[in-house]
Amino acid sequence: MNFSLPVFGRLTRTTISFSLSLMLLACATPKTEPVVLNLVAINDLHGHIEKEKFSYTPRGEKTAKTLVGGGIETLGANLAAWRKEDKDLIFVGGGDLIGASPAISSLFADEPTLHALGRMGLRVSALGNHEFDHGLQELQRQIHGGCESPRPDRACKFDGRFPGTQFSYIASNVLSKQTQKPFFPAYHVEEVKGVKIAFIGAVLRDTPFMVAGDKVKDLSFIDEAEGINRTIPVLKEMGVKVFVVLIHEGVSSPDVFDQFACSQIKGPIVDIVKRLDPAIKLIVSGHSHTGFVCNVEGRTVTQAQMYGHLLTRISIKLDATNHQVMDIQAKNMVMEPNSAPAPEELSNLLHKAREGSKAIIAEPVAKLAVPVITRKLNPAGESPLGNIVADAQLAAVKDMGAQIAFMNNKGIRSNLETLAGNISTYGQNATVLPFGNTLVLMSLTGAQIRGLLEQQVWLDEESQDGRNVLQVSDGFTYIWDAKRKVGERVIPDSVKLNGIALDDQREYRIVANNFIAGGGDRVAMFLQGKNVIDTGIKDIDVFMSYIKAHDQAGTPVGSDKPVGRVKRIN
Structure with a gap:
């Protein structure tokens, strides 16, 4: 069948053919828009599920502000609002989410806190030293579920049952003394927006000095950087391009919590960061109860203070073709109650914890x-x-x-x-x-x-x-x-x-x-x-x-x- 292209004004067949070729070529060209991964991080919650009074001093101000904020209702409302901006947002933790908790959580073996974190969509957290407070048996029960506990007066008293966490606890540097292999998962991989992102966990090597010795007698705690770096070859073989460390170890910094890219930090984590594999660009920390966003030799290191007073919002910009990290932006956000309604399931959970513990707490x-x-x-x-x-x-x-x-x-x-x-x-x-x-x-x-x-x-x-x-x-x-x-x-x-x-x-x-x-x-x-x-x-x-x-x-x-x-x- 023969057909001929019409001529439009002064356009020739050759001109139109060239134009169509360009259009087809444009359709075949991959997208060049960067991929943006959004994270939110929390650390050292310690079971503080209720709002409480706390003070903070914003950047550029000399006078501290005091407010009543934090708590799972405030955290949940903010997370819900941010998920409307990006449904693929990943919520992660830097350890000590439980342990040394107020009575409203500790009376129930911290099960209300673990329930709440799951309902807030937490995906993964490093283990902290306080997760080991009640021993390995209890920690495994809290992770995997069940009621067989060294604290029978507290376990499963919140719901009558406990299914375990809805998120992963990870630690690359905690080994079984018997096998010399990681006792807990060393890492957790998520695939988001077509990108594989690995979260690698670690807890401070000095954990045996932080808990009663018999609680961790079957475990070895090796150098944090060594444990983390061991995972990189395996993760690269899996096709992972983005590596984020969740580590329960911290620093002190004279800078305010919302200072961007501070460099005045000192403490154990500085040396650890300097020894990490070059592929690691982001480190979410905990333990020192300090709010900061710092730069250590080109890597971003964050921490969100403690007790849910802050959350860290993190944006990772990636090259669309090779998924290489182009830029990381992070900011600590004060958990001030706002007009956004609290998720109903979190309000119900908090009400149940209050009612169940009220008589004992108020005694x-x-x-x-x-x-x-x-x-x-x-x-x-x-x-x-x-x-x-x-x-x-x-x-x-x-x-x-x-x-x-x-x-x-x-x-x-x-x-x-x-x-x-x-x-x-x-x-x-x-x-x-x-x-x-x-x-x-x-x-x-x-x-x-x-x-x-x-x-x-x-x-x-x-x-x-x-x-x-x-x-x-x-x-x-x-x-x-x-x-x-x-x-x-x-x-x-x-x-x-x-x-x-x-x-x-x-x-x-x-x-x-x-x-x-x-x-x-x-x-x-x-x-x-x-x-x-x-x-x-x-x-x-x-x-x-x-x-x-x-x-x-x-x-x-x-x-x-x-x-x-x-x-x-x-």
């Missing part, structure tokens, strides 16, 4: 002498609340021979607050000591006690803020000098019990919680103790009994300042 325990007993440390490393916790522990086992109590400040998780009339409730007390640690008795010589004090102040060599100094009980006093060299900072003759200098050769009976008694918080001298007895008595029980007894005796506990058992010069 009055004791009247205090002041409205708030703070855990804030003075320059020597002593706090008013630390004084009382140590005194309570000594009083509980004094008839068993205890002479001195030691308490790690990091184990005191919040101030002890009160309601009207300075009445503290069970919920407020449980937030102070949420771990359910037990009291352990042991014998140490005077020389070993001085060595223990040297170990704790050595840990402050970099921070110089006293935050690692142990809280001590009434009658025990000493002085330390921050300018002296390591190993000689405690003034020997100043270490006294009831005004009498400790005898290096004499044994003293001391009490500490099972976490530090097992070498936690790097104070290894406790491991040299003799005649060790785990009493099984829980720290929160003796604490509440102590403040209740004082209230009933007409001498409520509490003060605005520490009493001066620990003194510091320089």
Whole structure:
């Protein structure tokens, strides 16, 4: 069949044929628009599912702002709004999503928090040290589901059942001692917008110092960068082009939370990032409860503070052809309630948790002498609340021979607050000591006690803020000098019990919680103790009994300042 092209004005057949060729060529040419992957990151939620008061200082301002925000309703509303902008948004975590939680979550073995994160669409999270607080058996139950638990009084009490997490927990550097292979999945791969993106998990190598030793006795924690880098060849073989590290390890930074590409950071993660495979361009961190978006040798490192006060929005721009990372933008967003309605399923979940825990949380325990007993440390490393916790522990086992109590400040998780009339409730007390640690008795010589004090102040060599100094009980006093060299900072003759200098050769009976008694918080001298007895008595029980007894005796506990058992010069 013959046909001829008509002529339009001055256009010839040749011109029209060329034009059609260009049109066909344009249709065959691949899209050149970059691919944009959107992430949102959270870290260190610690079961804070309710709104709460917190303060922050925005970039460029000198005055802090205070608001009531965060909580799963606020988080869920923001995530829902952002998903309207991009339905493929990926929600990820940097660890410590549970553990050391308020009573509304901890009373139910953190199952409300895990339920909520699943309903918010969390896809994957690094493991944090606090995920191991109640041991490997409990962590596996929380991940895989079931009611067989070392906490039968709490497990499955929220719903009558627990199906496990709806997201993946990952850790490339946690190995089984038996097999020397990753005990948990090392990575999680998502395919979004035609792009394979791998999330590689890691938890700080020092996790065994952060939890009671028997909780992780079957696991090895290797170097974070080594564990992460091991996964890259396997992931590349799978066709992965984009690599994101989710790591529970952090830094400190003097920059404000919303400063873009800050460079003034220091801490363990800096060295880790510098040793990562060059293919890794984005690191989402946790652990240090700091908000920042920083640049480390061309890589973006983020953290969203803690307790759901912030979320980090991250945009990764990729070359459309090769899926190479062209640009990364990240910003920490304050979780201020807005006009967007909270997802109904999250509101219902929160209501159920409130109703289920209300009677226990609201139960009055004791009247205090002041409205708030703070855990804030003075320059020597002593706090008013630390004084009382140590005194309570000594009083509980004094008839068993205890002479001195030691308490790690990091184990005191919040101030002890009160309601009207300075009445503290069970919920407020449980937030102070949420771990359910037990009291352990042991014998140490005077020389070993001085060595223990040297170990704790050595840990402050970099921070110089006293935050690692142990809280001590009434009658025990000493002085330390921050300018002296390591190993000689405690003034020997100043270490006294009831005004009498400790005898290096004499044994003293001391009490500490099972976490530090097992070498936690790097104070290894406790491991040299003799005649060790785990009493099984829980720290929160003796604490509440102590403040209740004082209230009933007409001498409520509490003060605005520490009493001066620990003194510091320089």
